[in-house]
Amino acid sequence: MTPHPRRRTILLSAAAATGLTMLPFGRALAQITAAMPRLDVPYVPTPQDIVDKMLDLARVGKNDTLFDLGCGDGRIVVTAAKARGARGTGIDIDPVRIAEATENAKKAGVSDRAKFRVGDLFKTDFSTATVVTLYLLPNINAKLRPQLWKQLKVGTRVVSHAFDMGAEWPAEKTVEVDGRTIYYWTVTEANKRAVA
Known part of the structure; x- marks a missing residue:
């Protein structure tokens, strides 16, 4: 067939x-x-209204460099590039998702600002990000937290759909959209000291 x-x-x-x-x-x-690699997180696309609210909450603009960790079909990166003028990189362990995301960026006319690559989040350098977005699971967020603190600059914004970062990093803001929660943090000096 x-x-x-x-x-x-x-x-x-x-x-x-x-x-x-x-x-x-x-x-x-x-x-x-x-x-195909074993996926730690199932692929569940973020609804577009949640994508828009995540980008609003992080105040994403044309001077931002966004990394979407576990990017799926690339909709967050593509929207950030097309609607906000940002540059973005999506990372996913699934090559089929990366191929789909690359195709979506091409169709949206933002291939010059939206890039995607197959990669293990725990072996990825995202230190150039000014914004990081996530839709993972609580255990993956908790495991990523020290890496975020270590790599990201003070002031970098982090936004997660549905899951927080545990008691060690309480969200600065939470927003409800259609029964879904979005969490927001900024990286601080205290976070950097915690992993120094």
Whole structure:
């Protein structure tokens, strides 16, 4: 069975990202599927009204560099680039999601400002970020917290959809949108000292 043309494009992009473009499509797809990493967080897209509110809360503008950790289909990075003029990078461990995000940026006309790459969040350098967005799980947020404190500059804004960072880093603001919670923090000198 031949996949829908858009899905085929995404899967071919994933094949390119994993070096499998020389194989017949069916075989490349089978190898991509077999090589898929175990996901710590299931892919659940953030609704667009939540994306918009997250960007509002973080005051994202044209001078910002946004990193979306666990970017999925790239909608936060694409929206930040298209609607706010920001530059953004999305990181996800799933090559199919990265291929989809790259395609979405291309369709939105923001490929010059919205970049995506396959990567392990715990091995990623996001120290150039002025804004970090997340929609992960509580245990992943807690595990990432020291890395955020260590890498990010004082004043960097962090916004999470649905899950907080634990008692060690209470949110400065919380906002409810359609029964969903968004959490907001800024990195402080005290955070930096805690991991020095």
